[in-house]
Amino acid sequence: MHTPLRLLGAAAIATLVVAAGSACSSSSENDSAAVQLPAAPAEQQLAGRCPATVVVQLQWDPETDSGPIFGLLGPGYHVDSDNNKVTGPLVVDGKDTGVKLEIRAGGPAIGFQTVPSQMYVDSSITLGLDHSEDAIAASGKQPITAVTTLLRSSPQMLMWDPTTHPDWHGIADIGKAGAPVVVSQGQLYPEWLVSRGLLNAKQIDASYDNGPSRFVSDPSFAQQGFANSEPYVYEHEVKAWDKPVGYQLLRDVGYEGYARTVNVRTDKLNELRPCLQRLVPMIQRATAQFRTDPSHVNDVVVDVVSKSANLTPYSAALAAYGSKTLIDSGLIGNDTDGVLGSFDEARVQRVIDQFAPILRHGGANVPAGLTAKDLVDKEFLDHTITAG
Template identity: 50%
Template sequence: MPIPARRVAIASVSSAIALVAVAACGGGSSTASSASTGSADKLTAAPAAQRLSGVCPKTVVVQADWEPEAEHGPLYNLVGPGYTVDSQHKRVTGPLVIDGKDTGVKIQIRAGGSAIGYQSVASQMYVDKSITLGMVTTDAAIAAAAKQPVTAVEALMKKSPQVLMWDPATHPDWKTVADIGKSNAKIVYVDGSTYGAMLVAKGLIKKSQLDGSYDGAPARFVADPSIAQQGFATAEPYIYQHEVTAWKKPVKYQLLSDVGYNVYPESLSVRSGEVKQLSPCLKKLVPIFQQSAVDFAGAPSSTVGLITGLVKKYNDSWVYSQGTGEFAAKQMVKLGILGNEADGSIGSFDMKRVASALATFTPLIAQSGAKIPAGLTAADLATDEFIDTSIGMK
């Protein structure tokens, strides 16, 4: 997968199937540098219900699926003062804090993408057992289930921000993905992404329209606005209008979650065989994740500042502005990407929807060559066991 100028599809079948063992990112020399905005020594202890010392690892390690971005805001929101940044390995470590109070353990968030050689998060979790949780989208979990099974314990987002986008001036008649399918326009996307096969299977687009050459850069779209292109509702609409100097105008799009891409994106997942072992920790930790999501949705700016600061310190090909992050945080709430499930809680799973995603994507992933375990169930992929149903956005 090429290094993108913008995030490309992470949960593609091609990357999820490529379960190549590589050396773990842990160990070796570090170029950690202090990037604290305060002292951890001044933190007040969290109440007993939120104290994680003794039940969780001393450092809760979370493997992200991509570089720092606002979609991961509920996690970065937990990083307290006194944190350190390891620019070499692209990770941040600090006190795990909720509502300004110290839970007694640290959190370490590791970047994905180039930091793990663009391999799948599930694969990295089995290469490096120091990882406590990883961000794994439902279709990627299905693809990994035979060799690297993971179980989601909290939904980082309620639905996917993935979209197909187009130029409204060139295509004023397009309102939906189905309208794109009625044309012969090329749809530029990352080859192997499961939603492409899904859209073809549903008859919404034609297979001949798919062009798997998307590399994340805006040049193709700017040069040829007759195409449709993959993107994220949380990024491209802002970036193209405000930051792509050769464009500087609106784009239109439709969320793929509206047309059957019903996965839970980037769900916080553990190795399936460790659910029982981690249960005492997860019973306290998952509600903290939930509360952090509520807190981030209500006041995202400082966390977005942390995210953009990390991007600068990591100093790789990834570029992410405060404006993009602020837009993403608001857009997630506006579009229901970050929000409550039907039960009124945030971070929970609709298990019927997980089962539906399993039924939809299993044959599509199998067609691409992945071996899917016989009898794989929704309960293997996700659990609500640790969700506090009283925590939700008001």
């Protein structure tokens, strides 16, 4: 769904693709150090309950906003650069659960297809990460069910240059100014901002090209971004900018959609039930561990990206910044029921009620009467797991 490649222009992306095609890394260079792992206790064994390889489809390149998934990836993993994936033992507390975990990059790696569409094209995918509104959009033809979530709130934001716009303190100010708001094609939240009266439809410019050059050369407009990425990247890694940006989270203007929801195909829910009964609490625990100390996950994500010529470089400093921002901004935490990775069904229903008309107006087949229970299933959650 987001960062590093969004910050590259077409020429840079083409260069990466050429480099990927010519890369000749040996298998051993793409492997992490192998370790003989102890077996997880019987109650945490997934063999026979889950697929032999649990496949997780990301929305974008590996980043720490998918961190808890990488927290389940054990040592001895192999990065397959040609196929944009990493595979290793699925571990809990450093112990082998008896199955493998395969994490696949999304975005450019899947031709910018949505996660639900990819899940319905490729039946080997066990879990897919997505947003609430994307699940609503897919509900008519490619329904998915969220069984937990990695983030309680979304890191999506709009950003601007505080020097050019010293009077902008939030998204409402952008709306009052009438300035363009540059977003990538296919984003759903801009129309939501319009429906809430925060922006005017004429302001929306869906021509964002994933590169920083336009903003750097003419910061007269506002631009999409993610709080765990762009503020650091623009200040420290885009040398032509090299200064802070101003921004406001969509969360802070009433956007309630969940981000990084962990989904199964709805038609596979019953088949995967024995697996999910054990796997979902593992994801919850990995989320709690990441929130307490993200350093291990940061290291794994940076290492995985470094071993693939197809993925945009992801620095250790950016990983640390991104994780800290997610944690310090309260984007990871207990839901209203006090459970980490849970859902507030009333909130989900509000998101449906707000986005369904927008999506239907755009031609999406959103079923009449869609409810929160169609999109989320809390039965697999361990209610004793909290953020502390």
